[in-house]
Amino acid sequence: MRDTHPIFAAVFTGVAAIGERTGYGRRRAEALADARGRLLVVGLGPGHDLAHLPTGVTEVVAVEPEPSMRARSARRISRAPAPTWLVGATAEELPLRSSSVDAALVALVLCSVSDPAMAAAELRRVLRPGGTLHVLEHVHASPDSWLRPWQDRLDPLWSRLAAGCHLTRDTRQILLTAGFDTTQLRDTTVRLAPAVVAPHLIGTAR
Numbered sequence: 001m002r003d004t005h006p007i008f009a010a011v012f013t014g015v016a017a018i019g020e021r022t023g024y025g026r027r028r029a030e031a032l033a034d035a036r037g038r039l040l041v042v043g044l045g046p047g048h049d050l051a052h053l054p055t056g057v058t059e060v061v062a063v064e065p066e067p068s069m070r071a072r073s074a075r076r077i078s079r080a081p082a083p084t085w086l087v088g089a090t091a092e093e094l095p096l097r098s099s100s101v102d103a104a105l106v107a108l109v110l111c112s113v114s115d116p117a118m119a120a121a122e123l124r125r126v127l128r129p130g131g132t133l134h135v136l137e138h139v140h141a142s143p144d145s146w147l148r149p150w151q152d153r154l155d156p157l158w159s160r161l162a163a164g165c166h167l168t169r170d171t172r173q174i175l176l177t178a179g180f181d182t183t184q185l186r187d188t189t190v191r192l193a194p195a196v197v198a199p200h201l202i203g204t205a206r
């Protein structure tokens with residue numbers, strides 16, 4: 001059975017709420033900007049992305065393996081501007097038919113999945129041809145950054161404290177290897193985050 005992380009869920013929910021008030025919500029809206037149709041949200045967490053759905057999203061299917069996170073998203077699901085269904089499942093084994101969604105969102109989740117290659121392959125499978133993958137992920141800093149050795153050093157401790165989240169994921173390469181066109185993804189720095197999670201990848205992969 002998968003470990004549960006109720007303390008992390010409580011802490012992250014508070015941090016995410018502060019983020020909404022201090023600029024991170026703008027990043028969420030930017031990542032989702034041109035999402036349309038049936039949207040899969042992977043690792044919904046407390047559900048803050050639901051407040052940023054563009055009007056073109058007609059339905060949301062969300063997966064979230066952590067029971068306490070699912071409980072924490074209930075209020076935001078009830079207020080979502082599109083009908084939202086939440087399922088207890090993982091990114092590595094999406095309970096969806098192939099080519100069954102128009103768009104998918106990964107926000108702060110590929111850092112945490114146990115098998116990012118399998119998760120990316122599953123995303124490829126469930127997205128319809130021409131579908132869009134919306135990305136807002138903190139990532140490994142570039143090889144010439146002063147931050148990168150700190151991420152490497154802190155990763156084992158960080159991962160234990162943050163429910164398996166890693167500071168060292170090369171998400172662009174993971175998506176490339178799974179067959180995504182990543183040319184519309186860009187590197188950016190989120191200055192509001194703690195420095196080790198400041199380097200982000202944002203945009204849309206196809």
Ligand SMILES: C[S@@+](CC[C@H](N)C(=O)[O-])C[C@H]1O[C@@H](n2cnc3c(N)ncnc32)[C@H](O)[C@@H]1O
Binds near residue numbers: 042064065092114
């Ligand atoms: C840092 S939180 C981010 C939550 C939300 N996406 C957001 O941006 O606020 C990471 C989330 O990924 C979920 N998660 C962890 N492993 C996962 C997996 N294998 N598949 C799907 N979600 C997973 C966690 O339970 C948690 O809710």
